[in-house]
Amino acid sequence: VLTPDMIRTSQAIMFMTGYLTPSNRAMYWEVREDTSNSFVIRAMSRDTFKKIIRFTYFVDSDKPDENDRFWKVRPLFDQVNETAKKYVKPTELVSVDEAMVKYYGPHPLKQYIRGKPTPFGYKIWVLATSAGQLLACQPYAGAKTMLPDYGLGMGPNVVFGLIKQFGLEPGTKAVCDNLFTSVDLLDHLGEMKMGVVGTIRQNR
Numbered sequence: 001v002l003t004p005d006m007i008r009t010s011q012a013i014m015f016m017t018g019y020l021t022p023s024n025r026a027m028y029w030e031v032r033e034d035t036s037n038s039f040v041i042r043a044m045s046r047d048t049f050k051k052i053i054r055f056t057y058f059v060d061s062d063k064p065d066e067n068d069r070f071w072k073v074r075p076l077f078d079q080v081n082e083t084a085k086k087y088v089k090p091t092e093l094v095s096v097d098e099a100m101v102k103y104y105g106p107h108p109l110k111q112y113i114r115g116k117p118t119p120f121g122y123k124i125w126v127l128a129t130s131a132g133q134l135l136a137c138q139p140y141a142g143a144k145t146m147l148p149d150y151g152l153g154m155g156p157n158v159v160f161g162l163i164k165q166f167g168l169e170p171g172t173k174a175v176c177d178n179l180f181t182s183v184d185l186l187d188h189l190g191e192m193k194m195g196v197v198g199t200i201r202q203n204r
Contacts, residue, residue, distance in 0.1 A: 002052070006044070006048070006052060007052065007056075009043050009044050010044065010048075010049055010052040010053060010056070012043070013025075013028070013040055013043065013044065013049060014053070016037075016039075016040070020037070021102075022035060025049075026046060028040040028041070028046075029041055029045075029046040057072075058072065058073060058074075058075045058076060059071060059072055059074070059075060067144065068141075068144065068146065069109060069141040069142075069144050070109075070139045070141055070146075073139075077137065077138070077139065080134070080137060081136055081137065081165065081166075084133075084134055084135050084136060084166070085166060085167070088129065088133045088134065088135055089129075090129060090135060090166070090168055090169070090172065091129040091130045091131065092130075092171065092172060092173060093129075093130045093172075093173050093175055093197070094127060094128065094129060094130070094135065094163075094168065094172055094173070094174055094175065095126075095127070095128050095129075095130070095174075095175045095176070096125070096126070096127050096128075096158060096159045096162060096174055096175070096176040096180055097126055097128075097176065097177070097180075098113075098123050098124065098125060098126070098140070098179075099123070099124045099126045099137075100113065100116055100117075100118040100119075100120075100121040100122070100123060100124070101118075101121045101122040101124060102118045102120065102121045103120065103121040103122055104120050104121075107122075109122060109139075109140075109141060110122065111123045111140065122139060122140070123139070123140040124137050124138070124139050124140065125137060125138045125139075125140060125145070125147070125158045125162060126162075127162035127163065127165075127166060135162075135166045135168075136162045136165045136166040137162075138158075138161070138162065138165075147161035147162070147165075148161055148164075150188070151184075152182060152184050152185055152188065153182060153184075155176075155179040155180035155181070155182070156180060156181070156182045156184060156185035156188075158180060159174055159176055159180045159181075159185055159189075159196075160185060160188055160189070163189070163192075163194070168194065170192060170193035170194060171193065171194070172194050172195075173194065173195035173196065173197055174189065174194065174195070174196050174197070174198075175196075175197045175198060176196070176197075176198040177198060177199055178198065178199040178200055178201045180198065181196060181198035181199060181200045181201075182200065183200070
């Protein structure tokens with residue numbers, strides 16, 4: 001019988017893979033000392049975990065959203081963003097950059113970024129505090145990325161969009177690299193009494 005505690009436990013194991021990342025989750029249940037995890041073994045059996053994850057859905061799979069390429073996991077991103085607004089205190093300096101969620105399987109949204117520690121996976125636009133706490137994020141889905149088009153170009157749109165999404169206050173300074181920086185972005189954030197620290201390309 002599936003219980004709410006079993007669902008919470010399976011999600012806790014999934015969250016743990018974010019900082020203890022085996023090449024295969026089944027390694028948590030191995031008898032080898034260098035791969036097994038006593039917390040996971042005591043919490044749930046491997047077969048129970050696999051069954052729960054296999055049948056875990058966050059939306060009605062029979063009702064796709066044609067305008068959202070991440071519709072199957074959109075509730076997760078919405079929850080993360082709403083929780084950040086409630087509990088994370090912004091710092092004067094915030095950072096905007098891309099993050100990669102590792103994935104090597106076939107998928108049309110999988111990205112490859114040369115030179116990154118995680119070159120293959122899903123690209124996520126991230127706004128974070130100077131301490132590394134997440135303030136806002138959006139998964140990259142090409143033209144269907146769920147950020148408004150402010151006419152600034154892709155990178156600057158991300159900065160402006162994430163800042164508007166979280167609702168940062170005047171006095172904040174965004175730190176970003178040349179993918180995100182442009183003169184138009186400086187003008188737009190300047191009107192909101194915000195600053196930008198970053199490098200800029202000559203064609204911007």
